[in-house]
Amino acid sequence: MSTFTALPHMPTADKNMEKNTSEIVTSVHYWTDKLLSFRCTRPPGYVFTPGQFARLGLVAESGETFSRAYSVTSAVEEDALEFYLVLVPNGQFSELLAKLQPGDSVLVDKTSYGFMTADRFVDGEDLWMLATGTGLGPFISILQDPSVWKKFRNLVLVHCVRTSEELAYQPLLSSLSQRSQLTNGGARLTLVQATTRDTVSNGAQHLHGRITTLLENGTLESAVGHPITVDASRLMMCGNPEMITATREILAQRGMRPCRRAAPGQFVTEDYW
Numbered sequence: 509m510s511t512f513t514a515l516p517h518m519p520t521a522d523k524n525m526e527k528n529t530s531e532i533v534t535s536v537h538y539w540t541d542k543l544l545s546f547r548c549t550r551p552p553g554y555v556f557t558p559g560q561f562a563r564l565g566l567v568a569e570s571g572e573t574f575s576r577a578y579s580v581t582s583a584v585e586e587d588a589l590e591f592y593l594v595l596v597p598n599g600q601f602s603e604l605l606a607k608l609q610p611g612d613s614v615l616v617d618k619t620s621y622g623f624m625t626a627d628r629f630v631d632g633e634d635l636w637m638l639a640t641g642t643g644l645g646p647f648i649s650i651l652q653d654p655s656v657w658k659k660f661r662n663l664v665l666v667h668c669v670r671t672s673e674e675l676a677y678q679p680l681l682s683s684l685s686q687r688s689q690l691t692n693g694g695a696r697l698t699l700v701q702a703t704t705r706d707t708v709s710n711g712a713q714h715l716h717g718r719i720t721t722l723l724e725n726g727t728l729e730s731a732v733g734h735p736i737t738v739d740a741s742r743l744m745m746c747g748n749p750e751m752i753t754a755t756r757e758i759l760a761q762r763g764m765r766p767c768r769r770a771a772p773g774q775f776v777t778e779d780y781w
């Protein structure tokens with residue numbers, strides 16, 4: 509958890525504006541009572557690679573600014589920024605976020621951050637994107653990047669949530685999947701949804717259980733129709749740190765290793781807490 513600290517002799521507002529720009533919230537959409545997406549104006553000259561995150565700041569009534577990391581969900585060419593967020597119980601930022609409305613201001617750090625980007629992979633044919641909860645967000649941006657569709661033969665998005673009402677972004681994902689079937693020579697997108705607490709099923713690609721269980725018992729790969737291998741598969745994992753730690757262990761047992769600056773590997777990760 510981090511907050512801005514005012515420098516001596518410098519008012520907090522001035523300090524905020526040194527590092528951030530103040531942007532206007534243009535829309536707020538609630539998927540459930542705890543899950544929302546919002547859009548805001550994009551800072552002039554703001555550069556990011558799909559998969560990266562922004563640091564957002566909200567100012568409390570006391571004047572204190574709270575800032576947190578949020579993955580960018582929007583496509584790189586859009587003139588707005590979009591984020592997909594959860595309201596966590598007793599979270600300081602979440603409390604402010606719950607009050608957010610169109611017309612409000614949000615501080616956006618001028619720099620984008622993060623290394624969970626597709627350009628980390630120097631080779632590979634299949635890109636597996638494994639998300640829990642709002643860890644879906646960066647993959648929404650990545651899937652709107654045409655270069656990713658050219659780079660890989662298969663794109664697989666696995667979104668794991670507790671109940672099916674938490675399966676956000678379905679209309680956009682369906683249209684991306686339709687587009688993939690129409691595109692000649694481009695990648696094929698497979699969408700897999702997994703729920704851990706309900707047994708509602710909306711088709712063959714709806715699984716039940718945690719990502720780690722579905723990997724260990726082979727259900728995930730058989731649903732997708734091709735295996736995860738060192739040669740062909742590259743993986744991105746985002747969201748719950750427990751899922752990421754356990755999945756890293758499963759992949760390590762299969763001879764896979766994380767991408768490092770000096771040594772290309774098979775997976776990259778982003779822990780949300």
Ligand SMILES: Cc1cc2nc3c(=O)[nH]c(=O)nc-3n(C[C@H](O)[C@H](O)[C@H](O)COP(=O)(O)OP(=O)(O)OC[C@H]3O[C@@H](n4cnc5c(N)ncnc54)[C@H](O)[C@@H]3O)c2cc1C
Pocket residue numbers: 509561576577578579580591592593594596597598599600601602603622641642643645646778779780781
């Ligand atoms: C690199 C990075 C990118 C992130 N991107 C996103 C994003 O795109 N969307 C998003 O919703 N959050 C994202 N987060 C988490 C976000 O920064 C905040 O931590 C979170 O939204 C809660 O802030 P808070 O002050 O309300 O509560 P905090 O006091 O910061 O968190 C309280 C507790 O809530 C739980 N928690 C925190 N984040 C989540 C989460 N996303 N899902 C479920 N439980 C959580 C943890 O148990 C945490 O200890 C990201 C975090 C990091 C490090």
